[in-house]
Amino acid sequence: MSVQSINPSTGETLQTFEETSPAELDRVLDEAVAAYQDWRRRPYAERAGRMRQASRLLREQKTEYARIMALEMGKPLKQGEGEAEKCAWVCDYYAEHAAAFVAPERRETDASRSLIRFEPIGPVLAIMPWNFPFWQVFRFAAPALMAGNVGILKHAPNVTRCALAIEAIFREAGFPGGAFRAVVLRNEAVAPLIADPRVRAVTLTGSDRAGSQVAEQAGRHLKKTVLELGGSDPFIVLEDDDLERAAATAAEARLINSGQSCIAAKRFIVVEPVATPFLERFVAEMRSRRVGDPFDAGTQVGPQARFDLRANLHRQVEESLERGAQLLLGGKLPEGPGAFYPPTVLAAVQPGSPAFDEEVFGPVAAVIRVRDEAEAVRVANASRYGLGASVWTQDAARGERLACEL
Missing domain, CATH: 3.40.605.10 (Aldehyde Dehydrogenase; Chain A, domain 1)
Structure with a gap:
């Protein structure tokens, strides 16, 4: 073989x-x-x-x-x-x-001398x-x-x-x-x-x-x-955060290594009061990233590592669209050679769709609107994956409190 x-x-x-x-x-x-x-x-x-x-x-x-x-x-x-x-x-x-x-390491016990080696x-x-x-x-x-x-x-x-x-x-x-x-x-x-x-x-x-x-x-x-093991990390955006910073970081966190990272942000959970302005900024940031030859100094997103991996990624996108997700960016197989896939943003992603339930290993972001921080935590935890998470807020104490609930 x-x-x-x-x-x-x-x-x-x-x-x-x-x-x-x-x-x-x-x-x-x-x-x-x-x-x-x-x-x-x-x-x-x-x-x-x-x-x-x-x-x-x-x-x-x-x-x-x-x-x-x-x-x-x-x-x-x-x-x-x-x-x-x-x-x-x-x-x-x-x-x-x-x-x-x-x-x-020495340990105090009833013995005359105890240690851990x-x-x-x-x-x-x-x-x-x-x-x-x-x-x-x-x-x-x-x-x-x-x-x-x-x-x-x-x-x-x-x-x-x-x-x-x-x-x-x-x-x-x-x-x-x-x-x-x-x-x-x-x-x-x-x-x-x-x-x-x-x-x-x-x-x-x-x-x-x-x-x-x-x-x-x-x-x-x-x-x-x-x-x-795998992850489907939530990226929670609260109403008091700097949306420009959050959107730029979100795009970087989703597209690092062409989206192929177990600890990448994958599910972007945004509270309703700032969902629309965040989404506008996030889509613009994702659109601005340059896809191309990994040997080109200006390339930010390279190809997927294998053609079968790209095929599975596209399946996840198409099945998520069939289950009610909205395509805001990308989502189309490009023409030409190579296992390239464009930065893609899906909105209105729901549990029961691959973009929510599965690990999406590629440059595809799932955006979910929620009413408030309590629902944000519930949605973040409605996944069998753990690994990583982040909370975006100007209030450090609030962020730490919510992080402890994830």
């Missing part, structure tokens, strides 16, 4: 990768166990030195890494450079603080998504490696170049062989890997469906899991 890296801006196949064979996967796991036995005994100062080397490589080669992201999943180049910089920051952060975070667990399998192909990996890898663990990365197949580039960063930074390896696997091959006794824990960032499956598989073998 093989997987393909496809440029979503053009549809061109960039490269075909053979799946990691069972024999090679077995070697990777054996090497991970051996590397762990060595790495866990290295002093924190040595681990920190390697991690700072990884940070240096990320900063020095950020444009090259941004180009890989732009080619494989369509991230605008400037955003990709920012992602590489953020990865460098997280490497530096854990290099600086990891030793203190896992220092033994934090020990590494071993090889950790990381199942990571395509939307932030570097950041999602480094935010796992930096703390895990600094704690003395080792990592095995099963990345989304469409960002295999990114996965191999990340493996190379850790190798060039001087981490032991086997301390961080990327494997190329179909999703169907993950369950046996989770079951393998050499894998001691699993982390996943992805959909709620994928998270449920991974948690079930790991639980069957009594393995620890860390999951970050």
